[in-house]
Amino acid sequence: MSKIKHQINQRFIDSNHRNGRETPYITGSDRNQTVMFPPLVDDYVSNDNPVRFIEEYVKLLDLTELGFTHSVPKLTGRPSYSPSDLLKLYIYGYLKKTRSSRQLAQLTHLNVEVFWLLKKLHPDFRTISDFRKDNVSGLKKVCQEFTIKCKKFNLFGGELVAIDGSKFNAVNHNSKVISAKNITKLIKEIDENIEDYFQNLERQDLTEESIEETTAEDLKAAISKLKKDRENLSRLQTTLKESGETQIAQTDPDCKKMRTGHQGIDMCYNVQIAVDSKHKLIVAHDVTNDTNDLNQLVPLAEQAKEMLEVETLNVTADKGYFNEEQIAECESNNIKCYIPTPDNSKNKSKGLFTYKDFTYDKKNDLYDCPGKEKLTRTIEVTKHDKPTVIYKTKACKTCNLKSKCTTSKEGRRIYRNIHKGLIEPMQERMKENPSIGNQRKSIVEHPFGTLKHTMGHGHFLMRGKENVAAEMSMSVLTYNMKRIMNLFGIPTLLAIINYL
Numbered sequence: 001m002s003k004i005k006h007q008i009n010q011r012f013i014d015s016n017h018r019n020g021r022e023t024p025y026i027t028g029s030d031r032n033q034t035v036m037f038p039p040l041v042d043d044y045v046s047n048d049n050p051v052r053f054i055e056e057y058v059k060l061l062d063l064t065e066l067g068f069t070h071s072v073p074k075l076t077g078r079p080s081y082s083p084s085d086l087l088k089l090y091i092y093g094y095l096k097k098t099r100s101s102r103q104l105a106q107l108t109h110l111n112v113e114v115f116w117l118l119k120k121l122h123p124d125f126r127t128i129s130d131f132r133k134d135n136v137s138g139l140k141k142v143c144q145e146f147t148i149k150c151k152k153f154n155l156f157g158g159e160l161v162a163i164d165g166s167k168f169n170a171v172n173h174n175s176k177v178i179s180a181k182n183i184t185k186l187i188k189e190i191d192e193n194i195e196d197y198f199q200n201l202e203r204q205d206l207t208e209e210s211i212e213e214t215t216a217e218d219l220k221a222a223i224s225k226l227k228k229d230r231e232n233l234s235r236l237q238t239t240l241k242e243s244g245e246t247q248i249a250q251t252d253p254d255c256k257k258m259r260t261g262h263q264g265i266d267m268c269y270n271v272q273i274a275v276d277s278k279h280k281l282i283v284a285h286d287v288t289n290d291t292n293d294l295n296q297l298v299p300l301a302e303q304a305k306e307m308l309e310v311e312t313l314n315v316t317a318d319k320g321y322f323n324e325e326q327i328a329e330c331e332s333n334n335i336k337c338y339i340p341t342p343d344n345s346k347n348k349s350k351g352l353f354t355y356k357d358f359t360y361d362k363k364n365d366l367y368d369c370p371g372k373e374k375l376t377r378t379i380e381v382t383k384h385d386k387p388t389v390i391y392k393t394k395a396c397k398t399c400n401l402k403s404k405c406t407t408s409k410e411g412r413r414i415y416r417n418i419h420k421g422l423i424e425p426m427q428e429r430m431k432e433n434p435s436i437g438n439q440r441k442s443i444v445e446h447p448f449g450t451l452k453h454t455m456g457h458g459h460f461l462m463r464g465k466e467n468v469a470a471e472m473s474m475s476v477l478t479y480n481m482k483r484i485m486n487l488f489g490i491p492t493l494l495a496i497i498n499y500l
């Protein structure tokens with residue numbers, strides 16, 4: 001069978017040869033062929049290519065006002081690259097999963113879209129990398145400017161915002177973390193080694209002989225290296241003391257060990273975003289090194305409200321954001337929260353009455369219990385660093401339901417956070433509008449999925465919180481750009497820009 005197939009193929013190839021074709025495949029044009037009208041670089045870039053939008057958008061920006069270095073050209077000396085060209089290169093790279101300066105430098109030689117965008121300029125990787133390092137605040141402002149433009153064109157609904165956080169890997173391997181105890185131990189070892197080397201040096205000076213083929217120069221070099229290591233360790237020790245932490249990352253001291261879902265524990269930053277529900281565009285973001293989301297609601301919700309310039313705003317988040325103080329602060333600022341209450345009590349698993357079995361009587365400030373008794377307000381204590389009031393009753397001692405209610409000899413106690421009164425309207429509101437809380441996942445989880453998996457921005461390339469925040473601004477800028485390019489198409493966006 002295969003022999004017959006081979007014969008048929010051979011006959012087909014022979015007939016192509018007879019007809020003047022070289023191969024039976026689609027072939028490209030001859031590399032040495034000259035053309036009368038060579039194609040322009042512009043011919044290679046279609047009208048709906050994203051680079052046309054990047055070009056026009058960067059033209060709109062006043063890079064001097066945004067604080068970019070070299071935005072005002074020098075009249076003497078070697079001319080530098082224009083910040084607008086380097087910014088265009090970065091935006092293109094972040095859109096196309098290419099963020100490292102070396103890879104971006106390579107693109108300037110290989111990629112026809114980059115030829116077009118940079119007019120065949122080839123900045124070296126150091127110039128590209130220095131641009132990002134030197135323009136940390138400028139890059140953040142470019143992202144902010146884009147959000148303002150989106151607002152101007154009514155791309156935000158300004159009614160509902162979903163907040164969520166995700167862990168992005170830092171430039172720090174898990175093994176490169178050192179504890180305060182280890183630092184003290186290493187400093188002690190270094191001190192002992194330096195002392196040994198000095199004694200060897202003294203001996204060599206007295207005897208004027210090298211010991212075990214080690215010269216005085218070798219010893220001095222070793223001492224100087226140890227001193228440098230000691231200085232670094234002392235610096236880490238001071239940083240640790242100031243921060244009150246017990247361990248520090250050596251490569252990027254700002255990142256922290258964080259839980260990363262199913263992947264376990266990694267050195268990360270906690271990236272927070274607030275996403276508007278209308279077109280799922282990111283309206284506010286932040287990079288923190290807090291290991292959880294408990295204190296992130298107010299900063300993000302207020303940043304979003306300010307950007308959207310609205311009087312009231314609905315905000316939804318998962319139960320990781322449930323913090324009475326934060327919710328109370330939002331509510332007092334006309335930010336209506338929709339955050340589920342976590343049930344951390346173990347009473348349910350023990351078969352005991354839970355908090356839900358007790359009814360709060362707001363008028364009389366007491367709780368009605370399942371045994372038809374009243375738990376009244378007693379003292380105020382601090383529980384989990386929060387001001388809390390204890391409610392109890394003496395009736396527990398003789399209650400028939402005590403075995404179903406508590407294991408404590410003293411009887412059942414209800415702990416009520418002093419801000420609970422402000423939380424209860426939120427809980428009522430959530431019952432009345434379950435659809436708002438249910439929208440959270442569909443609004444906010446899409447951007448993180450796109451950023452991490454489609455755009456490949458799940459890990460940072462720079463060190464330090466400030467630099468990492470600038471990187472995140474680039475990620476948010478390009479996510480929002482990608483989103484509106486997909487929603488409206490490049491020709492429409494170009495028409496809008498030309499209208500400006």
Ligand code: SF4
Pocket residue numbers: 369370371372373393395396397399400401402405406411412
């Ligand atoms: S144990 Fe106390 S709180 Fe519980 S049902 Fe009885 S009286 Fe009420």
